[in-house]
Amino acid sequence: MQRVLEARVEVDSVVVGAIEEGLLAYVGFAKGDTAEDRAWVVSKIVGLRIFEDAAPPETDAKRKMNRSLVDTGGSILLVSQFTLYGDLRRGLRPSFDEAMPPNDALVAYDALVRETRAMGVPVQTGRFRAEMRVHSVNDGPVTIWIDSAVRKASRAP
Numbered sequence: 001m002q003r004v005l006e007a008r009v010e011v012d013s014v015v016v017g018a019i020e021e022g023l024l025a026y027v028g029f030a031k032g033d034t035a036e037d038r039a040w041v042v043s044k045i046v047g048l049r050i051f052e053d054a055a056p057p058e059t060d061a062k063r064k065m066n067r068s069l070v071d072t073g074g075s076i077l078l079v080s081q082f083t084l085y086g087d088l089r090r091g092l093r094p095s096f097d098e099a100m101p102p103n104d105a106l107v108a109y110d111a112l113v114r115e116t117r118a119m120g121v122p123v124q125t126g127r128f129r130a131e132m133r134v135h136s137v138n139d140g141p142v143t144i145w146i147d148s149a150v151r152k153a154s155r156a157p
Contacts, residue, residue, distance in 0.1 A: 001025045001144045003050050007077045007136035009126040017124035022074030024136050028084030029100035029108045030149070037148035038112055044146050046070060046119045065142075075122040079134055080109050102129060
């Protein structure tokens with residue numbers, strides 16, 4: 001997830017999704033990811049407080065990251081990216097064995113888009129399984145990794 005001033009996705013030189021200030025989220029799904037995992041990720045995306053407070057211009061006060069996407073009225077650009085599950089433990093060519101199979105991942109991606117929109121956030125998307133060109137202007141830069149496996153690990157005995 002990256003905080004951006006603007007971002008867009010092109011497929012065959014045609015813009016298929018674009019936002020101004022907000023978040024650019026590269027989304028991958030692993031084998032075994034569930035609807036509960038997806039709901040946890042959506043709540044993190046929508047509630048993530050990585051936008052700064054507005055500091056009064058007449059002060060030197062430091063601004064803190066206290067506001068969420070909802071607080072700022074920003075948008076999100078969701079881009080499917082199975083390569084997030086590239087495993088380099090053996091050799092130099094990534095293995096994608098842990099990535100969810102494409103047909104299942106499409107169902108999960110479409111559900112993620114619907115569920116994020118249902119939270120009242122303006123959502124734009126890339127195109128699933130397409131060769132995409134992603135353009136962004138990072139703000140900060142601020143980049144945060146969100147992984148539902150962390151949630152699962154924290155529940156382990």
